[in-house]
Amino acid sequence: MYDLTFAALEAELAASGLRPVHAKTLWRALHRDGAEDLTQRPDFLPPLRRWIVERMTGDGFSIALPPVRSETASSDGLTRKFLLALEDGQEVETVLMGYPGRHTACISTQAGCAMGCVFCATGQMGFIRHLTAGEIVAQVLHCRRVLRAAGSDGLRNLVLMGMGEPLHNYDAVMAALGIITDRRGINIGPARITISTVGVVPGILRLAGEQQPYGLAVSLHGATEEERSALVPVSRRWPLAELIAACREYCHRTGRRIFFEWTLIAGRNDSPETAARLATLLQGIDAHINLIPLNPTQSYDGAAASAGTVHRFQRILRDAGFPATIRQRRGIDVAAGCGQLRAEKRAA
Ligand code: SF4
Numbered sequence: 577m578y579d580l581t582f583a584a585l586e587a588e589l590a591a592s593g594l595r596p597v598h599a600k601t602l603w604r605a606l607h608r609d610g611a612e613d614l615t616q617r618p619d620f621l622p623p624l625r626r627w628i629v630e631r632m633t634g635d636g637f638s639i640a641l642p643p644v645r646s647e648t649a650s651s652d653g654l655t656r657k658f659l660l661a662l663e664d665g666q667e668v669e670t671v672l673m674g675y676p677g678r679h680t681a682c683i684s685t686q687a688g689c690a691m692g693c694v695f696c697a698t699g700q701m702g703f704i705r706h707l708t709a710g711e712i713v714a715q716v717l718h719c720r721r722v723l724r725a726a727g728s729d730g731l732r733n734l735v736l737m738g739m740g741e742p743l744h745n746y747d748a749v750m751a752a753l754g755i756i757t758d759r760r761g762i763n764i765g766p767a768r769i770t771i772s773t774v775g776v777v778p779g780i781l782r783l784a785g786e787q788q789p790y791g792l793a794v795s796l797h798g799a800t801e802e803e804r805s806a807l808v809p810v811s812r813r814w815p816l817a818e819l820i821a822a823c824r825e826y827c828h829r830t831g832r833r834i835f836f837e838w839t840l841i842a843g844r845n846d847s848p849e850t851a852a853r854l855a856t857l858l859q860g861i862d863a864h865i866n867l868i869p870l871n872p873t874q875s876y877d878g879a880a881a882s883a884g885t886v887h888r889f890q891r892i893l894r895d896a897g898f899p900a901t902i903r904q905r906r907g908i909d910v911a912a913g914c915g916q917l918r919a920e921k922r923a924a
Pocket residue numbers: 689690691692693696697698699700738739740741773774914
């Protein structure tokens with residue numbers, strides 16, 4: 577059911593002779609209220625009730641959210657990570673991060689990932705399949721249900737930074753975000769949503785061309801072609817120069833800032849010279865740089881940069897005029913780097 581956009585739901589109902597008002601009622605039940613049972617809704621009129629009974633039995637539509645295969649919480653209780661089971665047995669991770677007065681959900685867009693970043697547990701798994709729009713929406717509904725059960729309604733922000741490369745699954749991601757931002761339903765504002773890419777150049781240009789209203793984060797990790805492609809193999813397909821040109825065009829066409837993500841790995845990309853090269857590379861781009869000490873994974877032997885090195889790197893970027901923040905390593909004790917929980921469960 578969550579695959580349907582509002583227009584598609586209206587068309588489904590219209591094909592059965594139901595008026596548009598029923599689509600609005602059903603949409604609110606599904607997306608605003610997160611209803612678990614549609615058979616007992618007092619706001620449903622008899623034609624909609626009959627449609628529900630007909631279509632939601634047998635092989636028809638389902639409103640069941642993916643069951644939780646496992647759940648872990650960080651020791652401070654602020655980060656909860658869920659491994660959700662999809663209908664075909666695939667598993668994806670969804671993370672809920674708590675901040676004072678608000679929560680952010682980090683959701684997955686693919687099972688596995690084709691991009692092969694060397695330090696990433698999902699990349700080490702390889703690509704399995706794209707998620708459907710409904711499977712992406714269902715993760716948000718799951719997080720909201722968890723929060724509501726705890727008496728909170730504060731799911732404010734969304735980051736597409738879980739398993740998978742969102743711009744490699746562009747159409748399903750955009751359909752899902754259209755549903756998630758719909759004001760009659762889940763209603764998370766587009767400005768509160770960030771799409772994270774490892775540098776899929778055609779996707780960045782498409783976002784710019786379509787003037788998509790979402791935030792963009794680009795994972796860079798290297799300031800020379802050699803440095804970057806050793807960590808992010810997809811850089812051989814879309815080289816650094818091409819990526820930076822696409823980022824310039826994105827900023828120019830949308831007027832938006834780009835967040836650049838930089839995973840700091842001891843001895844690989846954490847030197848003062850690298851920081852200076854990065855500052856030169858990004859000259860003229862409205863950039864904010866997020867520095868993230870490496871999250872250790874089982875099959876990558878790199879280590880996180882030390883706190884002193886991270887601060888020195890940050891200072892060089894700031895001195896060059898760039899806002900640069902150090903991302904807290906939220907939930908490192910729950911394997912919150914994408915793909916780590918799934919990999920650990922498989923290995924167990
Ligand atoms: S970091 Fe992101 S893009 Fe790279 S392999 Fe992992 S999931 Fe894919």
